[in-house]
Amino acid sequence: MAQKYYITTPIYYPSGNWHIGHCYTTVICDALARFHKLKGEEVFFLTGTDEHGQKVEKEAKSRGITPRAFIDPLVERLQDMWRLLDIGYDRFIRTTDADHVACVQRIYQKLYESGDIYKSEYSGYYCTPCEAFWTEAQLAGGKCPDCGREVTLQKEESYFFRLSKYAPRILKLYEDNPGFLSPKSRVNEMVNNFLKAGLTDLSVSRTTVKWGIPLPFDEKHTAYVWIDALSNYISALGYLSEDDSLYRKFWPADLHLVGKEIVRFHAIIWPAILMALGEPVPHEIYGHGWLLIGGEKLSKSKENARPELTDPYELVKRYGADAVRYYLLREIPFGSDGEYTTERFLKRINADLANDLGNLVSRTQAMIVQNFDGKVPPHAAPEGPDGELISMCEGLFKRVDADMGALNAPDALADIFAVVSRANKYIDETAPWILAKDAAKRERLGTVLYTLAETVRVCAVLLKPFLTQATERILRSFGAENDGLESLTFGRLREGSQIEKLPPVFPRMDIPKELAEVEKLLSAKKEENKAEPHGAAPAEAKPPVGFEDFTKLEFKVGEVIACEKVKKSEKLLHETVKIGGEVRSVVSGIAKFYSPEEMVGKKVVVVTNLKPVKLCGVLSEGMILCAEDGEGRISLISPEKFVESGATVR
Ligand code: ME8
Numbered sequence: 001m002a003q004k005y006y007i008t009t010p011i012y013y014p015s016g017n018w019h020i021g022h023c024y025t026t027v028i029c030d031a032l033a034r035f036h037k038l039k040g041e042e043v044f045f046l047t048g049t050d051e052h053g054q055k056v057e058k059e060a061k062s063r064g065i066t067p068r069a070f071i072d073p074l075v076e077r078l079q080d081m082w083r084l085l086d087i088g089y090d091r092f093i094r095t096t097d098a099d100h101v102a103c104v105q106r107i108y109q110k111l112y113e114s115g116d117i118y119k120s121e122y123s124g125y126y127c128t129p130c131e132a133f134w135t136e137a138q139l140a141g142g143k144c145p146d147c148g149r150e151v152t153l154q155k156e157e158s159y160f161f162r163l164s165k166y167a168p169r170i171l172k173l174y175e176d177n178p179g180f181l182s183p184k185s186r187v188n189e190m191v192n193n194f195l196k197a198g199l200t201d202l203s204v205s206r207t208t209v210k211w212g213i214p215l216p217f218d219e220k221h222t223a224y225v226w227i228d229a230l231s232n233y234i235s236a237l238g239y240l241s242e243d244d245s246l247y248r249k250f251w252p253a254d255l256h257l258v259g260k261e262i263v264r265f266h267a268i269i270w271p272a273i274l275m276a277l278g279e280p281v282p283h284e285i286y287g288h289g290w291l292l293i294g295g296e297k298l299s300k301s302k303e304n305a306r307p308e309l310t311d312p313y314e315l316v317k318r319y320g321a322d323a324v325r326y327y328l329l330r331e332i333p334f335g336s337d338g339e340y341t342t343e344r345f346l347k348r349i350n351a352d353l354a355n356d357l358g359n360l361v362s363r364t365q366a367m368i369v370q371n372f373d374g375k376v377p378p379h380a381a382p383e384g385p386d387g388e389l390i391s392m393c394e395g396l397f398k399r400v401d402a403d404m405g406a407l408n409a410p411d412a413l414a415d416i417f418a419v420v421s422r423a424n425k426y427i428d429e430t431a432p433w434i435l436a437k438d439a440a441k442r443e444r445l446g447t448v449l450y451t452l453a454e455t456v457r458v459c460a461v462l463l464k465p466f467l468t469q470a471t472e473r474i475l476r477s478f479g480a481e482n483d484g485l486e487s488l489t490f491g492r493l494r495e496g497s498q499i500e501k502l503p504p505v506f507p508r509m510d511i512p513k514e515l516a517e518v519e520k521l522l523s524a525k526k527e528e529n530k531a532e533p534h535g536a537a538p539a540e541a542k543p544p545v546g547f548e549d550f551t552k553l554e555f556k557v558g559e560v561i562a563c564e565k566v567k568k569s570e571k572l573l574h575e576t577v578k579i580g581g582e583v584r585s586v587v588s589g590i591a592k593f594y595s596p597e598e599m600v601g602k603k604v605v606v607v608t609n610l611k612p613v614k615l616c617g618v619l620s621e622g623m624i625l626c627a628e629d630g631e632g633r634i635s636l637i638s639p640e641k642f643v644e645s646g647a648t649v650r
Helices: 020-038 054-063 067-084 098-113 165-178 182-193 225-229 246-250 260-277 311-320 321-332 342-372 386-405 409-430 439-463 470-477 482-489 511-531
Strands: 004-008 041-051 090-095 117-127 133-134 151-163 219-222 255-259 285-288 291-293 555-565 573-579 582-588 603-609 613-615 617-621 626-628 634-636
Touching: 004 020, 004 246, 020 041, 020 255, 020 285, 020 291, 020 311, 020 321, 041 054, 041 246, 054 067, 054 511, 067 090, 067 311, 067 439, 067 555, 098 117, 098 260, 151 219, 165 470, 165 626, 182 260, 219 225, 219 511, 225 260, 246 626, 255 260, 260 285, 285 311, 311 342, 321 342, 321 409, 321 555, 342 409, 342 439, 342 470, 342 511, 386 439, 409 439, 439 470, 439 482, 555 582, 573 617, 582 617
Parallel strands: 004 041, 004 255, 041 090, 255 285
Antiparallel strands: 117 133, 117 151, 555 573, 555 603, 573 582, 613 617, 626 634
16 A cells, blocks of 8 residues: 655745745645655645634734735735745645634534633733743743744633643653654753743633634634644544544644744644544654844845845746745755855856756757757667766665655755766766767767766656756656656666757856846835835825915924823824924824934924824824835924924925
């Protein structure tokens, strides 16, 4: 019976700000899934989206739309990204899918009935962006220890999962199964930072979050997003449903590949839930490293500050899916972090794909066309350097298999490209262009070119999981049959079969020129963003107004004589402004750009005849005028020369 292989990526938050770092996990999973398929295994590759929770609820509310209306276009965009990158998943699960929702409810019901979930009260610090709760002791300087952002103290009635009960079993799981969690450093992290001190029970329901899965035994509560999200790995297989045949076939997963920042959820909470359900735990959880920019985790906000092209849609459009996949799979040492720059990306593609592989393919095909009319030449027994190249090809699958068994795509690619480089050197050693000049050497020429064509073919078969598009073209151009591992036997190309000469599979790039063009593209994008601050629709020019309308507004110069922050607001300042003989209370949304101290003594322009309003409970009797640039930065408008407060502005 064929072996099974079940591999998963984490399910993605619908952020819409996907960058090349986000593609990392999924591209590796896709290459692993394809490699196992090549080996003839029955593979199930799962990915999807993590759609519930406070973050989505808030984002949708701020736009005045439903969570579903907010999420659907983002999910489509993510699926587009996977299509562009040739990600061949077997299921794309959404946590809003009906079968997932039903499964999560059954999981809660089962745990509630077995006593592993009980009702109590929760008090803790919540980080909304990470959807994670922390105790006071876990906070880093009062902030979220994972992302460093603000946390809020929350108290509510909640159901708890008896996580504490499972700490000893998880420690034993690590001891008995050294392969359960990799790399090794992650085990130490989990043991020292969490398990050693013992675990506290986990709050697994919310009454304050409406955008979530209602608990079947208490509909006021919704499921905690991480329990909801982690369950996708089994709900996708029909766990606890009428048809659980996929579950019985594929569970336990062979690999959950995740970024290192979410190992805690996968290596502690997830096995505990499975243990409580009486189900087997996955074979392996691997916490990979990050793509960095300037030494920090690549994230959308930092990307803006550096001239790097990190948008996967743009990268695929410019350089193709194979180039992006190759970079991610080859460049970052597996398990560690890797620095990303556009230049490194271009250099890697030029060196390996254009020079090494591209050249080998085009030289081999050109010589076959030139000397044998484009037909696979007849060949004699190998001699000289042929043997070494042939045996490298014959042993290649074993090496790549061992690398991929260790999940090490960079080493697998290094092994394949060692053969590509050896073949290029073989061309120099055998000098086919000299053999071609001597009719007596025709048989030898045929043998050399046949050996090269076979090397290209074997490498292309093994490169298929990594470079999905170029390998198809290469194999088709050699008329090569495509029958999995069988096709790795050296010597399968049939003498006399027609080959087609391909245009360069990876054209060589002029890196300085390309970098200059990328720079231009990025500045054009920046300009575009300026015209559309915060992604809003471009501000339409307002229709003209008559002078009489303009004179309805009253502007005066004022002097700020006192200023303080408005409590409960991050954005608002409360100024006391002297306007001639009058003193007014004014509230303005400039706290991110000016401190209260800075404001005192400033001359400002105030709209003085707006109807008074209360902002965060504070009276505002006017508006201070500011200029706002395309990046959302604010600058006060002040008189250029000295004028008394109370002066009219017109
Ligand atoms: O964590 N380098 O989703 P997500 C490498 N919904 N990988 C990166 C990266 C970078 N700079 N930035 C992000 C979630 N990633 C949860 C998972 S699973 C039950 C729930 C990776 O959208 C990240 O490590 O924040 C993760 O593997 C994936 O992108 C999705 O992250």
